[in-house]
């Protein structure tokens with residue numbers, strides 16, 4: 338997304354202009370969070386499952402090279418072609434080459450946040466290849482010319498009337514038609530045509546099994562399957578962290594994934610692709626793009642355990658009230674704010690600050706990533722490396738000096754109270770980043786220090 | 795250096811050095827329901843599907859005949875016992891050209907087993923004729939045997955741990971989406987309905 342140089346706070350400011358929409362966004366996501374709670378409470382073993390999933394992923398992070406080779410060998414033996422891509426550019430080139438080999442200029446794609454991360458659609462467009470996203474939510478944002486705002490619910494920021502207008506413009510539905518059933522039916526018809534005519538289909542990967550060389554793709558719509566089973570060539574793109582050791586471990590992860598994501602017991606389709614069908618070509622692209630670097634950052638490597646359920650976004654009070662686009666990165670929300678600075682510290686220095694550090698994200702994470710701790714640690718790294726957002730940087734330098742000296746602290750406290758009392762505009766203004774979207778407190782008459790001095794016996 | 799070598803080298807260098815054995819998942823395999831069939835029916839209903847307990851293939855034919863007519867609609871079956879209701883009067887013959895499945899109204903398939911905790915059935919491609927069958931049809935029906943309903947996904951994977959398949963999938967209810975303002979719509983790209991016959 339081209340957001341120019343705007344940071345999270347500015348982008349959130351744009352989203353916050355429409356208060357009704359903010360409230361609606363907030364409530365919708367909280368409703369999904371509540372559905373998650375309800376279904377999670379039906380499993381007494383939930384905490385044990387999370388712990389187990391986290392440990393399995395820990396094992397993967399300690400044996401990733403071995404598992405990658407094991408997976409590669411098994412996949413090859415299954416008749417699948419395996420490709421390796423060091424970065425986004427190489428990933429895009431590999432996909433492009435595979436499409437070009439078929440002599441076609443169109444491809445159907447099912448949801449893959451990795452391809453968003455790599456900006457595959459834009460890259461292919463510049464090479465004259467049209468990509469049609471087949472997940473309904475992704476198709477909607479694609480028609481709108483926007484990136485997804487949520488990893489599981491790509492168009493959660495859009496009202497049905499806006500979707501109706503998009504469909505009216507692009508798919509010829511009657512104007513002012515916003516009925517979800519009708520709109521879905523229209524998309525179904527139009528995409529069916531696409532599925533039946535595309536030679537190349539691309540899907541993401543939810544889990545890949547080192548032992549067997551198979552990979553699992555989960556969807557509710559069945560779009561990944563419609564694409565893959567009807568196309569002559571199936572390309573599956575996966576980050577190298579998606580591996581798990583054995584098939585039996587899928588039980589743990591599939592039980593956690595959808596319950597955390599949407600409060601469903603399981604996705605409608607959990608498809609296990611091991612071998613190409615007769616006459617079909619199957620390709621897997623293993624993508625690093627910064628993951629091996631993150632693996633070496635001890636404080637942040639746990640973020641590679643993420644199974645992309647979106648639970649941390651649904652529960653995050655900042656995400657819910659600022660919208661996914663304010664994060665200006667493919668994976669928004671708490672986990673995205675950990676992953677993005679790994680790719681580019683300067684560009685994403687604002688994101689670890691887009692959190693209240695309330696810990697709600699860590700509480701819901703099905704693989705027990707210490708999300709809020711990592712956000713806190715990123716802040717320290719970014720400040721030390723000189724990448725902190727400027728407004729907060731200056732304020733924090735002043736604060737550090739003040740807190741280091743008792744005399745200055747008391748003087749500052751007194752001044753602060755006088756300022757809020759007599760010159761509130763000096764605090765409640767745009768230059769104070771802590772004032773944005775908040776009411777500043779009114780000041781007490783005396784400080785605790787002054788009160789204590791007077792009242793101690 | 796190729797990207798493969800580069801990635802493997804970087805991963806090898808940066809990986810966690812601490813040992814963390816794969817945790818034991820055996821305790822989860824003990825989880826069971828008092829009445830897995832009842833659990834299965836409830837969950838399938840909650841996710842938009844429908845379960846019928848039946849005693850014979852005749853029961854299935856009677857139920858399907860209420861809604862589908864193989865003479866006016868394309869009905870296919872992968873089960874020899876149900877060929878009477880199909881459009882051709884025979885078991886679906888595999889045609890590698892999947893596009894000829896585009897007009898299937900109802901597809902009837904067998905399934906290896908059902909999973910009580912999530913209302914799904916496990917199928918592999920041998921049961922499907924073509925991998926596209928359970929996705930491209932407008933309506934899907936599956937037949938499982940009542941003693942093949944297992945409790946959880948952990949037990950499901952005990953069943954298929956060493957299984958050989960080119961493609962297999964858990965299907966849990968009809969295709970669905972809630973992408974438009976979270977309103978649930980059945981029939982996104984795949985079947986609009988999913989019926990599971992539990993043969994007692």
Ligand code: SF4
Nearest residue numbers: 643644646647649702
């Ligand atoms: S960090 Fe955890 S909660 Fe957030 S998307 Fe990843 S797995 Fe889900």
